[in-house]
Amino acid sequence: MKDFQDYKNVWIFAEQRDLELMGVAKELLGEGYRLSRGLSGDSKVCAVIMGYGVSNLIDEAYAYGADIVYTMDHPLLKNYTTDAYAKVLSEAIKSYKPEIVLFGATHIGRDLAPRVAARLNTGLTADCTRLDVNTSDYMDYLEKNTTASLNGLDRNDTSTMLKQTRPAFGGNLMATIITPNSRPQMSTVRPGVMAKLERDDSHKGIHINVAVNLEDDDIRVKVRDVIIEAKKIVSLTDAKIICSGGRGVGSKEGFKLMEEFAETVGGMVGASRGAVDSGWIDQSRQVGQTGTTVKPKIYFACGISGAIQHLAGMQESDIIIAINKDPDCPMMKIADYALEGDLKQVIPEIIEQWKSN
């Protein structure tokens, strides 16, 4: 066993776009806060904010739990590029030696994290849904939620290796991954999975401005433009109620009914891959392994049979209500409430009765 005593603290790559902290950055600060308190006594959770003109984000990072905020502020960091961000972050990790580094599993986090991990010759675990340093907490989780045997685990074990749990094969198998022989321990975490702390604007910490050593030649790509598409940004991860439609919805027309349904119950329309691939609804609405992971209070699965990739993205929902003609499909088996029937008859009924309540 190597000695990793020099490595301390939990770093969060606090991703910003257009000088706004991403939601996942706040979620990771919350998770990082919890992890840091389970590590050795004086461990801190640290936000790492990279960009140009990012100083107005420091207080927000404190408010979501950061004990320390590192900023790397430089004109060449204005737009995200793999080369610039990987260089600056790798050098900072080498000099400050964090024990754990967490990234949001966004298109930027998933571009940056593997590059940095490879440069530092350390391990990286993708798309984690649970992180533990405390063995006893980890055992509680296994006992309550899984069929895992606790053999070989000891509640009095005081080691604090990061146990990184992630779904495989669409969530039907889970694996816990460890990085025993290298530091830092690095993970990407899916947006919408971890809980942020209650915003506390009175919470303050320490700010450290990290000198950035970058030149034009370090960046081998040229970002000509960043285009935000005009379509309304859908944040399925924030929706309390999701009304999802699958192949059973049958058509673009059918999704109009889904829209009315969602509007009535104060929810948002989601979709299965089948409905998206059929061209009935935009890909941004896709729930599942290749789409968005959601855990709303209520998830209506209408005409969705429940392929494992879809289940992976919604099975953590508080209440699942399935509406399907096929009583034997997987979605009807996992649902808290399974209504056997034609969604074209059932949904108008829900709309009517919901309105009259």
Add this chain to the structure above:
Amino acid sequence: MRIIVCVKQVPDTNEIKINPETGTLIRDGVPSILNPDDANALEAALAIKDSCPDTTTVTAITMGPPQAKEMLKDCIAMGADEAILLSDRALGGSDTWATSNALASGIKQIGSYDLIFAGRQAIDGDTAQVGPQIAEKLNLPQVTYVRSLKLNDDCLTVERALENGYEIIDVKMPCLLTTIKELNTPRYKTVQGIMDSESADISVWNADDIGVDKHTVGLKASPTNVFKSFTPKPKGAGVYVSGGSPKEKVQILLSALEEKHVI
């Protein structure tokens, strides 16, 4: 121009079913396929070859067990010129870091190249890590999540998908791009291609052939280890509503939700 495409043979997860009694995966009889994002990567390479067929060579490379040859034959049947399989017990159990060491060594062994494609991620692991890590080991610029690309001389203009839009990026070759399904529609195998693939000579290279440091590949060298694997606990059975009219069913549902203070 020489284009290398990194591909992976994966179980078709759409075909994987769950054993309802044990909650475990039924993998028997599940077909192996070319990973879907990798098919887009191969298509991107073949489209460039279509535009300059005489001067472009497309090489597919994979790491895997001997059976992965079948998938490489599919790549040739689609139009790849040659295919290389890295296969050796010493490479078994590699995590993404170790896999990228092996593939980077294999690519170095091929020699010169202008462009490397990889699929964004494989459907069995979903990590999206091996592409960027190969780029790092080869010290190449990378662009991930490529949804469109245009070639002008030694420079590419690509669109990189973001969650709510895209970036337009210029990148010089050589470079590595990872592809998503929005980029293109992979072509089918042709009859001639299938015939060619049957007689194609697929190179099989072991760890010595690619000159990789054996301390950087395989299970033991991998920085990440599987600590435990398990299945989630099955949920208790839900409430099943099948009798009565749609109106009655919805009444049952809504009153149950009210009772539990959900609505």
